[in-house]
Amino acid sequence: MISLITIAGTLGRTAVVREENLPLNANQAVSLTRLINSGMLNLKYLIYAINSPIIQSILTGKRKTTAIPNLTLEIINYCVLPLPPLAEQKRIVAKIEELLPYTKQLVKKID
Numbered sequence: 001m002i003s004l005i006t007i008a009g010t011l012g013r014t015a016v017v018r019e020e021n022l023p024l025n026a027n028q029a030v031s032l033t034r035l036i037n038s039g040m041l042n043l044k045y046l047i048y049a050i051n052s053p054i055i056q057s058i059l060t061g062k063r064k065t066t067a068i069p070n071l072t073l074e075i076i077n078y079c080v081l082p083l084p085p086l087a088e089q090k091r092i093v094a095k096i097e098e099l100l101p102y103t104k105q106l107v108k109k110i111d
Contacts, residue, residue, distance in 0.1 A: 003046065005031045005059075007071040012059045014050045016043055031076050045089035048096055049081050 006013040008029035017024060026032060035041060049055060062075045084092070 003033045003035065003050070005033065005050070005071070005076060007031045007073075007076070008068050011069055011071050012050070012056045014047060016047060031071070031073060033076070040086060041083070042086060042089040042093055044093045044097075046081075048093065055079065055081065 002017040004015045004017060004026065006029060035046075058079055059071055059075060060069075062071075083089075
């Protein structure tokens with residue numbers, strides 16, 4: 001399994017690529033990360049973890065700013081994700097997906 005993270009312009013956007021999605025085209029604005037042991041990782045958990053406000057603030061807080069904001073591969077390499085046991089990852093994903101519709105409804109009411 002491969003994860004992609006945008007590293008230039010809009011920072012920290014994430015996508016997960018499975019073998020059946022290959023081949024793919026990528027450019028210099030995307031970091032490609034191969035997961036060594038994806039059997040220990042719930043795919044949805046990975047996406048939620050990387051897209052969480054805490055991890056996003058860690059990534060974007062260390063960005064290098066030139067004309068276009070950038071993340072370096074070193075920043076991504078040293079970003080630590082919490083990795084509970086697989087069963088707990090599944091419970092976390094289930095709870096997020098249970099509560100997400102309510103969150104979306106609240107956002108609509110606030111707007």
